[in-house]
Amino acid sequence: MQSMYFTEEHQLFRQSLKDFLHKEVVPHIEKWEATGTIDKFIWEKFGEMGYFGLATPEENGGLGLDLFYTVILLEELQKINSGGFAAAIWAHVYLAMTHLNKNGNDGQKEKYLSPSINGEKIGCLGVTEPFGGSDVAGMRTTATKQGDSYIINGSKTFITNGVYADYIILAAKTDASKGNKGISIFIVDLKSEGVTANKLNKLGWRASDTAELAFDNVKVPASNLMGEEGKGFTFIMEAFALERLIMGVNAHARAEYALDYALQYMSERETFGKTINQYQALRHRLVDLYADMDMCRQYNYSVVYKMDKGEYVVKEATISKLKSTKMADEVAYDCLQFLGGYGYIEDYPMARLLRDSRLGPIGGGTSEILREIIAKIVIDKKEYKAPKE
Incomplete structure (x- = not known):
């Protein structure tokens, strides 16, 4: 299977992960889908297995593995058919923890990253606001310096893990006059006074908690500022490529799961004396869907390979999400x-x-936003460059 990208060690990891998911997660999925609450014990089990530390460097308590281990984690999570559970896991690891890995200082890593790897703390990411999603520069949440603290006011919405998480990686404006250069990133404990969460009722992803969060004069220690003031926009843009590639991988994986299930069903379902996988109209439509899925899968693997080698794959990751998610919906x-x-x-x-x-x-x-990003690159010849260390 895809030996160009996956070694024998990868395959052994995949089998071990499958066994773990079917033993420890699958028996609880229906309950979590019904209640919208994932039991805390599973986070600790994931931590014990090291699944939260796949991409974290060894010096920070992780395993320091290549990105194809992440691909395997994402793919197998999609194949237990709970997009909400999968989202809760990858939002913790690849949205919240990505910022801790990349931008956290030693003290922040000790306080938040280590317990996140162990499954003792759950994280989320807060960028989107009720008044604007992809318009990051237009955010209204503010953080005002006051002595050794910042006072945060504003709101965030569509925050995966927002109800039950322990902390949020929060984007806020420290200088409203500077546009996107006035955005900073903070780690905010969600049990802080002045934080309220409203759980949103969603069409899908029922197992995960998605919240609208309000911050009313929330006091945050200055030591919880990530990097320097004004660096937040750069941090967010850099992380978007990984997030979009993750959603592309998720898409091809759930499409593969859907096709596998449909094939099995069609091989057993009989009408007019033959199984329905023998009807040409159905066979040919399924083949078209499979071809689309496989093209997206192979493209996504190639982008993962580039990202793992350190390339700044804004265009490729954006294409991955745009095309793969459309394909998965059709499948x-x-x-x-x-x-x-x-x-x-x-x-x-x-x-x-x-x-x-x-x-x-x-x-x-x-x-729609992704098409405009790609248009700027392809038509307007805009270059997106990796931020300087």
């Missing part, structure tokens, strides 16, 4: 159709998968 829609009436029944996986998939072209930058 989910048609695979549900292959199941006929059973596709519409909640006891079968396609109804949930269709709902969960629909967030793909929205979260992490809508497809």
Whole structure:
């Protein structure tokens, strides 16, 4: 399987992870989907297995593994058919912890990164606001310096893990007069006085908690500023490439799961004396879907390879999310159709998968925004360069 990118060690890790997920996670999925609450014990089990530290350097308590271990984690999480559970895990590791890994100082890593690796603390990322999502420079949340502290006022929305997380990596304006150069990043304990969370009722991703958060004169120690004032926009833009590539990988993985399930169903379902995988119209449509999935998968692997080698893959990661999430929606829609009436029944996986998939072209930058980013690169010849250390 894809030996160009995956070694024998990767394959052993994949099998071990599959076994873990089916033993420790799958038996609880229906409960978590129904309640919208993931039991705390599973975070600690993930921590014990080292899954939260795959991409964290060894000197910071992680495993320091290449990005294809991350790909395996993402793919296998999609194949247990709970987009919400998968999102809770990867939002913690690859949204919150990415900033701690990259931009945290020693004290911040000791206080927040180490317990995050162990599953003792859960993190989330707060950029999007009720008045604007992808318009990061237009955010209204402010952080005002006051002695040895900052006072934060504002709100964030669509925050995965926002209700049950212990801390948030929060973007706020420390100097409103400077536009995007006035944005800074803070680590905010979500149990701080003045923080309130409102759990949002979503179409899909039912197992995860998604929140709108309000910050009313929340006092944050100055030591919780990440990097320097004004560096926040650069940190956010740099992290977007990884987030979008992750959503591209998620998309090809859930499309592969949907196709595998549909193929199995079609090989067993009989009408007019033959299984429905023998009808040419269905066979050819499934092949088209499989080809689209495989093209996205191979493209995504190539982008992961480039990112793992240190390349700044803004264009490629943006294309990955744009095309892969659109493809996954089409695959989910048609695979549900292959199941006929059973596709519409909640006891079968396609109804949930269709709902969960629909967030793909929205979260992490809508497809419309991504097209404009790509247009600036391809048509306007704009160059996105990695920030200087």
